[in-house]
Amino acid sequence: MPSALPLGDPAPADGVLPAQAAEGASSRKFSLYAHIPFCAVRCGYCDFNTYTATELGGGASQAAYAATAAHEVAFAARALEASGVPARPMDTVFFGGGTPTLLPAGDLTSILAAAVEQWGLADGAEVTTEANPDSVTRDSLQELADGGFTRVSFGMQSAVPHVLKVLDRTHEPARVPQAIEWAREAGLKVSVDLIYGTPGESEADWETSVRTALGYEPDHISAYALIIEEGTKLAGQIRRGLVPPIDDDDHATKYMLADELITAAGLGWYEVSNWARTPEDACQHNLAYWRGDDWWGIGPGAHSHVGGVRWWNVKHPTAYAQRLDRGESPAAGRETLDAQTREVERIMLTARLAEGIEVASLPPAGRSAVAGLIAQELVDVRLAFAGRLVLTLKGRLLADAVVRQLLAD
Amino acid sequence: MSPMARTAPVPAATDPAIIRNFCIIAHIDHGKSTLADRMLQLTGVVQQRDMKAQYLDRMDIERERGITIKSQAVRIPWEVDGTAYCLNMIDTPGHVDFTYEVSRSLAACEGAILLVDAAQGIEAQTLANLYLAMENNLTIIPVLNKIDLPAAQPEKYAAELANLIGGKPEDVLMVSGKTGVGVEELLDQIVRELPAPKGDPNAPARAMIFDSVYDTYRGVVTYVRVVDGKLSPREKIQMMSTRATHELLEIGVSSPEPTPSKGLGVGEVGYLITGVKDVRQSKVGDTVTSLHKPATESLGGYQDPKPMVFSGLYPLDGTDYPVLRDALEKFTLNDAALVYEPETSAALGFGFRVGFLGLLHLEITRERLEREYNLDLISTAPNVEYEVTLEDKKVLQVTNPSEYPSGKIAEVREPMVSATILAPNEFVGAIMELCQSRRGILGGMDYLSEDRVEIRYRLPLAEIVFDFFDILKSKTRGYGSLDWKADGDQVADLVKVDILLQGEQVDAFSAITHRDKAYAYGVMMTGKLRELIPRQQFEVPIQAAIGARIIARESIRAIRKDVLAKCYGGDITRKRKLLEKQKEGKKRMKMVGRVEVPQEAFIAALSSDESSKDKSKK
Numbered sequence A: 001m002p003s004a005l006p007l008g009d010p011a012p013a014d015g016v017l018p019a020q021a022a023e024g025a026s027s028r029k030f031s032l033y034a035h036i037p038f039c040a041v042r043c044g045y046c047d048f049n050t051y052t053a054t055e056l057g058g059g060a061s062q063a064a065y066a067a068t069a070a071h072e073v074a075f076a077a078r079a080l081e082a083s084g085v086p087a088r089p090m091d092t093v094f095f096g097g098g099t100p101t102l103l104p105a106g107d108l109t110s111i112l113a114a115a116v117e118q119w120g121l122a123d124g125a126e127v128t129t130e131a132n133p134d135s136v137t138r139d140s141l142q143e144l145a146d147g148g149f150t151r152v153s154f155g156m157q158s159a160v161p162h163v164l165k166v167l168d169r170t171h172e173p174a175r176v177p178q179a180i181e182w183a184r185e186a187g188l189k190v191s192v193d194l195i196y197g198t199p200g201e202s203e204a205d206w207e208t209s210v211r212t213a214l215g216y217e218p219d220h221i222s223a224y225a226l227i228i229e230e231g232t233k234l235a236g237q238i239r240r241g242l243v244p245p246i247d248d249d250d251h252a253t254k255y256m257l258a259d260e261l262i263t264a265a266g267l268g269w270y271e272v273s274n275w276a277r278t279p280e281d282a283c284q285h286n287l288a289y290w291r292g293d294d295w296w297g298i299g300p301g302a303h304s305h306v307g308g309v310r311w312w313n314v315k316h317p318t319a320y321a322q323r324l325d326r327g328e329s330p331a332a333g334r335e336t337l338d339a340q341t342r343e344v345e346r347i348m349l350t351a352r353l354a355e356g357i358e359v360a361s362l363p364p365a366g367r368s369a370v371a372g373l374i375a376q377e378l379v380d381v382r383l384a385f386a387g388r389l390v391l392t393l394k395g396r397l398l399a400d401a402v403v404r405q406l407l408a409d
Numbered sequence B: 001m002s003p004m005a006r007t008a009p010v011p012a013a014t015d016p017a018i019i020r021n022f023c024i025i026a027h028i029d030h031g032k033s034t035l036a037d038r039m040l041q042l043t044g045v046v047q048q049r050d051m052k053a054q055y056l057d058r059m060d061i062e063r064e065r066g067i068t069i070k071s072q073a074v075r076i077p078w079e080v081d082g083t084a085y086c087l088n089m090i091d092t093p094g095h096v097d098f099t100y101e102v103s104r105s106l107a108a109c110e111g112a113i114l115l116v117d118a119a120q121g122i123e124a125q126t127l128a129n130l131y132l133a134m135e136n137n138l139t140i141i142p143v144l145n146k147i148d149l150p151a152a153q154p155e156k157y158a159a160e161l162a163n164l165i166g167g168k169p170e171d172v173l174m175v176s177g178k179t180g181v182g183v184e185e186l187l188d189q190i191v192r193e194l195p196a197p198k199g200d201p202n203a204p205a206r207a208m209i210f211d212s213v214y215d216t217y218r219g220v221v222t223y224v225r226v227v228d229g230k231l232s233p234r235e236k237i238q239m240m241s242t243r244a245t246h247e248l249l250e251i252g253v254s255s256p257e258p259t260p261s262k263g264l265g266v267g268e269v270g271y272l273i274t275g276v277k278d279v280r281q282s283k284v285g286d287t288v289t290s291l292h293k294p295a296t297e298s299l300g301g302y303q304d305p306k307p308m309v310f311s312g313l314y315p316l317d318g319t320d321y322p323v324l325r326d327a328l329e330k331f332t333l334n335d336a337a338l339v340y341e342p343e344t345s346a347a348l349g350f351g352f353r354v355g356f357l358g359l360l361h362l363e364i365t366r367e368r369l370e371r372e373y374n375l376d377l378i379s380t381a382p383n384v385e386y387e388v389t390l391e392d393k394k395v396l397q398v399t400n401p402s403e404y405p406s407g408k409i410a411e412v413r414e415p416m417v418s419a420t421i422l423a424p425n426e427f428v429g430a431i432m433e434l435c436q437s438r439r440g441i442l443g444g445m446d447y448l449s450e451d452r453v454e455i456r457y458r459l460p461l462a463e464i465v466f467d468f469f470d471i472l473k474s475k476t477r478g479y480g481s482l483d484w485k486a487d488g489d490q491v492a493d494l495v496k497v498d499i500l501l502q503g504e505q506v507d508a509f510s511a512i513t514h515r516d517k518a519y520a521y522g523v524m525m526t527g528k529l530r531e532l533i534p535r536q537q538f539e540v541p542i543q544a545a546i547g548a549r550i551i552a553r554e555s556i557r558a559i560r561k562d563v564l565a566k567c568y569g570g571d572i573t574r575k576r577k578l579l580e581k582q583k584e585g586k587k588r589m590k591m592v593g594r595v596e597v598p599q600e601a602f603i604a605a606l607s608s609d610e611s612s613k614d615k616s617k618k
C-alpha cells in the first residue's frame, strides 16, 4: 500500500504558484524529477507510489504513460511562465519510481526529450534513472545513454540470497555485475542502492553485501536502513511474528561497518546515506533536494518545490491522467512556507550534508546548542570552531536528535 | 393483579399504615436499576414516553458505567384490594466503596428486595448488603431477576436463596426487569409483606438523612426519612450532630421529579432544601429535628465518612492546576467523603493528595474531573494511610510515601479489612493462594450451596486496593466477587522503596510496601520503567532502593540511532511534519535530572494494567 500524502492547502487548477515562488528564481538552480509509477512486483517493504497492474484505466496504462508525462512537462512550462518564474536549463534530471526501466527505454528518452525541448539542459547536467537489475538489457542501457542519460542507479539492496528473499527482490545476485558492466559499456556512471538491517540479515551478511558492491567499483553508493513502513506486507509479517522485528542497534552497527568499508575503498560520505568516489560523483539531484533548490516533479504523487512553495500531485495514475486530459494541474495540495518554516527546513536538510551548516547562519537558540553538540561528540570539533557544523560518525547516526537540538525553542 | 392506584395518598397527610419503605439490594449488574425503571412505569409515575433506561441513574458517568453512585428515593402509589398505598423506593448504591451510604439507605426502610440475577446466583455484594439489611432488621423479599435469560437457572438459585435466608424455594419471586414479568406481583408482595413504618406523630420531629446531593440551581438537596413527628415548610430545623440550624425553604417528595408538599409525616420519605451549598452541612447519617421542639436523642448511627485510599492527582499540563483546584472544591460540595490537600512532587509538579472511599470512588472522581473540567490528570499509585510512631513517641499519619520518615521508626500500623469472597468452589484454591500471597489470614469458609463458597479473610487494606479485584476476577474467570469493610489496624513490617533514575530519586514512584514485597516492587517498577522510558543519548541506570541499599537495578542503554535515512522522493513536507511531531513529543517530557521521561511513562508506570507491555521498545 502506498503511503499517504501530506495534508496541505488546495492547489489551483491552473497550477499558478504564489508570488514568492518567482522571487530570486533566476539565480536558483532548476531540476526535474520524473516519477514512473510501475513495478513488476511490489516488494514487501516498499510503500512508494507504484502499481503493478499493466492496464490501469483512463489513459493511465503503462503504454500511454510517456505521453501523459510529456503533457505535464508542457503544463509545467506554462504554469511556471504564468507564475513569473523564468525558464532555466535543467541542472539535474532524475527518473525514479517505481521502476522507470520497466517502460521501454524509448519512453524514458521521449519524456526526457520533451523536457529538454522546454527548458534545455545545463552544461554537464546529470541525468539519472533508477533501475532494477533485472529490468535492463545491454541494448536498453545503450538506448538510454544515447537518449541523454548519464547515470544509472541500480537497486541492488543486498548480495545475499536469503536477504533478497525477505525483501521480495526478484533478481539473481549475479545479474547486478552484469547490468553494471553493460551500463559502463554504454558510458553511464553507476550507483548502487543497498538496504541494511533486513530481518534475518547477520552482520556478516551485511559485510558481504557491502564488499560485493564495492567489488563492482561503483561511482556512488546509497545505503539505507530498512524502514518498516506502516501498511506494507513486511510490517504485517512482523506484526504477526512471521518475521523478526528490526533493531536500531543492529542498524547502528551496520551503518558504522558500511562507513568503514566504503571509506576504506576510497569513497567519501556527502550525505548521511550516500557516499561518492569523488565530489563530482555525488548525486547532484539528491543534493538539490537537501540544498533546497527548485525542482518540478512530474508523475502521480510526485513532489515539487519552487522558491518555498511545495506541492504534490494526486497519487493515482488514473486520476493523474484525467487531470492532465482536462488541462488541469495534477496537484493534490500544496503549502507555501513562511520564512521561519523555510529556515527550519534549511537546518533540517543541510545538517545531513558533509558540507554542513554555517554556525553564523543559525538562529540564536541553534548557536547556543553548538557547545552541547561538541561535548556530545555529535559534530566535528575542529570544523565547529572554524565556524561550520559537520556531523561526526556518531552524529550522523543521531542526525535527527542534532536537528532537534539546533531547533530547540 | 393490581391496577395502578387511582388516587395517590397525599404527603404530610398519609397514614403510616399505608406506607411501605423499601430498597432493592443487589450485586452490581443484577438489574436493580432496570427493575426500578419497570416499577416507575407500571405505577404510572413516569410516563411511557419519558422512560429511558436506568431513569434514576442521573449522572452521565453512571449511565455510561451502568452503575448507581448516588441513591435516590421515589414515592410511588400502588393499589391493593382497593386501598391506595404509598411506596417509597430507595435506590441504593451497589458498590463496596459506598457501604456507609448503603447502610443509611437501608436504615430508612422497613424492607428490602434481595434481587439476584437468575443466571449468576448470589455474589459477594448481595451477601454484604443482605447482612447489612439484617442488621437493620429489614424484612427481606427474595427475588430472582432476569428469568427471561436462556441461561437462567431459577430452581438452582431459588434453592440457594432460600437456603441463605431460611425460607422455601417456592417463596422466591421470579421477575424480569426487562420484560416486566412478575413485577406487579412483586409490588403486591411489598404491600402485603413489609411492615408499615412505626413512629410517634406527637413526639419531637426526628428524620434521618440518608442522602445529600448538591444541585447547581437549588443548592444541597437532602433526602430524609421521617421517624417521629412532622417537618413543615418554612420551619427552622436543626442538625443534631453539629447543632447547625437552617430554614426549610422547601420540603417535598420525589415522584420522581421533585414535588413540593405541605410537609412530611411519620414514615414518609422526601427531600429538604435549606439553601446550604455544601453537603458537609447536611451529612448522611445525621438526624434532623425541629428547632422549636427539638428532640433530645438523635437516631444514632451517624459516622463521619473516612477516606481509605489516597492518591496524588496532578494535571498533565501544569497550567491547569487552578482548574483542578476549583474542580476539587466544587466536587466536595457534593461528596462528603472526598478530602484533599495540596502537595508537590518533584517529578509531577503541583497537585493534590486526595482521599477516597475506595478505588472505584477514585476512578469515578478522576474520570469526572477529566470529563467535566476538560483536564488531563496523572494519578499516582493509590496507597492507604499508615500510622507511624517514631522512637521519640511522636505519631505521624502518612498518606503519601514521600512523607514516610527515614529511620528512627518504633512502629508502623496499617489499616486492615475483613473481606468476603464468593465464588464457585472450584476456585477456592486459587482464591486462597491469592489471599495468602497478600498477607491474608483466613477467617472462615462456608458453603452457601452445593458449589458456592463464601471465604472470609482478614487482609491489609493496602494489599487489596490496587489490583486485587482484577486478579481475583481473572483467577475465577469472572465468577468471583468481593466485598470488604474496614477492620481495625495491625503492626506491620513496612519499608519505603525509592526509585532512582541516574541516581536521582523520583518521588512519584516511591512506595510503602511490606518488607517481603519490597524486592518484587523494585524489580517490577524498574522493569516497567526500562520499557517505558525511551533511550537517551547516555546510559540511564534505574535503581530501586530501601534507604541507601539498592535492591534492584536495570539500565536503559544509550540510543545509537536516531535518524531517518530514507529520502521520501522529495517529500520534504513529510519529513518536516515528522520533526514537528518529535518536537511536540519532547515538550510532553518531564525532566528528571538529565533524563527525559514522557508523561505516558508516568501514567503507564503508575497504572496497574499490563497493556503498556505492547508499547515496549527494544
Ligand SMILES: Nc1nc2c(ncn2[C@@H]2O[C@H](COP(=O)(O)OP(=O)(O)O)[C@@H](O)[C@H]2O)c(=O)[nH]1
Pocket: B026, B027, B028, B029, B030, B031, B032, B033, B034, B035, B054, B066, B067, B068, B094, B145, B146, B147, B148, B149, B175, B176, B177, B178, B179
Ligand atoms: N435479559 C435481562 N437483562 C436484564 C434484566 N434486568 C437487567 N438486565 C440487564 O442487566 C444489566 C445490568 O442492569 P442494571 O439495571 O444496570 O443493574 P444494576 O447494576 O443492578 O443497577 C443491563 O445490561 C440490563 O439491561 C432482565 O430482567 N433480563
Ligand SMILES: C[S@@+](CC[C@H](N)C(=O)[O-])C[C@H]1O[C@@H](n2cnc3c(N)ncnc32)[C@H](O)[C@@H]1O
Pocket: A045, A046, A047, A048, A096, A097, A098, A099, A100, A130, A131, A132, A154, A155, A156, A157, A193, A194, A195, A224, A225, A226, A227, A228, A229, B566
Ligand atoms: C523507491 S526505490 C526505486 C528504485 C527501484 N524500484 C528499486 O527498488 O531499486 C529507491 C530506493 O529506496 C530504497 N527503499 C525503498 N523502500 C525502502 C524502505 N522501506 N526502507 C529503506 N529503503 C527503502 C531502496 O534502497 C530503493 O533502492
Ligand code: SF4
Pocket: A038, A039, A040, A041, A042, A043, A046, A047, A048, A050, A097, A098, A099, A132, A155
Ligand atoms: S522495485 Fe523498487 S519501487 Fe518497486 S516495489 Fe520494489 S522497492 Fe518499491
Ligand SMILES: [Mg+2]
Pocket: B032, B033, B034, B054, B057, B066, B067, B068
Ligand atoms: Mg444501577
